Amino acid sequence: MNNKFDALKDDDSGDHDQNEDSGSPKECEKEKNEEEEKDQNKRKTAVPGAGEHPLQYNYTFWYSRRTPGRPASSQSYEQNIKQIGSFASVEQFWRFYSHMTRPGDLTGHSDFHLFKEGIKPMWEDDANKSGGKWIIRLRKGLASRCWENLILAMLGEQFMVGEEICGAVVSVRFQEDIISIWNKTASDQATTARIRDTLRRVLNLPPNTIMEYKTHTDSIKAWEDFHGLVNASGGR
Amino acid sequence: MEVSRRRIYNKHLQPARPLRRLNIDPEPRRNVEIETYTCSHTEDKPMKNIGVDQLYEIIHLHSQSHQKPKKERISYSREFLIKLASSPIAKRRPDFLPEHPVVLDKPRDHDVSRLHL
Numbered sequence: 001m002n003n004k005f006d007a008l009k010d011d012d013s014g015d016h017d018q019n020e021d022s023g024s025p026k027e028c029e030k031e032k033n034e035e036e037e038k039d040q041n042k043r044k045t046a047v048p049g050a051g052e053h054p055l056q057y058n059y060t061f062w063y064s065r066r067t068p069g070r071p072a073s074s075q076s077y078e079q080n081i082k083q084i085g086s087f088a089s090v091e092q093f094w095r096f097y098s099h100m101t102r103p104g105d106l107t108g109h110s111d112f113h114l115f116k117e118g119i120k121p122m123w124e125d126d127a128n129k130s131g132g133k134w135i136i137r138l139r140k141g142l143a144s145r146c147w148e149n150l151i152l153a154m155l156g157e158q159f160m161v162g163e164e165i166c167g168a169v170v171s172v173r174f175q176e177d178i179i180s181i182w183n184k185t186a187s188d189q190a191t192t193a194r195i196r197d198t199l200r201r202v203l204n205l206p207p208n209t210i211m212e213y214k215t216h217t218d219s220i221k222a223w224e225d226f227h228g229l230v231n232a233s234g235g236r
Numbered sequence: 237m238e239v240s241r242r243r244i245y246n247k248h249l250q251p252a253r254p255l256r257r258l259n260i261d262p263e264p265r266r267n268v269e270i271e272t273y274t275c276s277h278t279e280d281k282p283m284k285n286i287g288v289d290q291l292y293e294i295i296h297l298h299s300q301s302h303q304k305p306k307k308e309r310i311s312y313s314r315e316f317l318i319k320l321a322s323s324p325i326a327k328r329r330p331d332f333l334p335e336h337p338v339v340l341d342k343p344r345d346h347d348v349s350r351l352h353l
């Protein structure tokens with residue numbers, strides 16, 4: 001996760017320098033190494049607070065919004081997506097979630113992403129490149145409730161597919177909203193079937209709701225076809 | 237008549253002998269069985285001392301056979317997660333939040349619980 005999205009966490013670097021000033025040179029060096037290690041850990045992982053309920057995985061909230069008029073290249077997608085924060089416990093999740101607009105109240109072409117810490121919500125990420133997603137299209141008015149049910153099931157480890165889940169997305173569009181859940185191995189049919197069944201169970205969807213599985217390689221191809229292969233590396 | 241009755245009696249008695257022998261024979265066998273039972277009981281004893289964690293692991297081995305049973309999974313029900321939303325810590329603003337139109341200054345207080353409960 002040491003990339004440009006980490007800019008948010010740079011606030012920590014101030015304390016870090018101050019700490020280094022204290023102590024003898026020898027200690028200082030030792031401390032520096034420890035401090036560096038600590039700092040790396042800090043950057044990479046959120047930690048549950050005392051008395052909080054730890055989660056099986058740490059997660060990161062992201063938000064993206066398409067800027068109107070600009071061509072949707074892979075690069076601009078990466079620039080438009082913004083990290084909101086990472087959490088390691090149930091309590092920390094609610095702290096973030098309660099300080100964010102609910103998806104049903106978003107306007108325009110925008111997405112919330114909730115991914116395991118270390119996985120970027122992009123097709124190109126190592127964890128996603130052989131993966132795919134279940135997509136559910138929702139009529140307007142259902143997004144907030146469905147999104148909450150989806151992420152609570154993911155955080156609570158209700159999918160029971162080991163390490164397979166990568167993250168979840170809610171996409172607010174003009175006439176409909178879309179929720180999706182991404183997994184690592186699109187070819188693993190036992191896993192994708194299990195995810196589908198869990199989705200049906202936890203989402204309380206209207207009976208006629210259509211669920212569709214799409215591999216990311218298909219998504220990339222469709223995107224490239226649509227954009228006339230302008231950008232071979234893929235994007236949205 | 238009497239004789240014949242006796243004979244019948246005797247005939248009836250005769251098959252009883254091997255039965256009695258059968259009763260004698262299995263006895264040592266039964267002892268062996270009892271012994272093996274007691275053996276398995278003593279083997280069971282340490283099993284009774286396993287911790288809750290190990291028990292969970294065993295249950296997970298059975299219920300999640302297709303996944304690698306590395307360690308127990310931390311899972312929570314939707315209801316439990318929602319219950320924790322109303323705890324005071326869950327309403328505190330995170331220390332680091334970017335300035336952003338979708339990021340709020342104050343928590344959207346009750347709507348989560350109103351939505352779910």
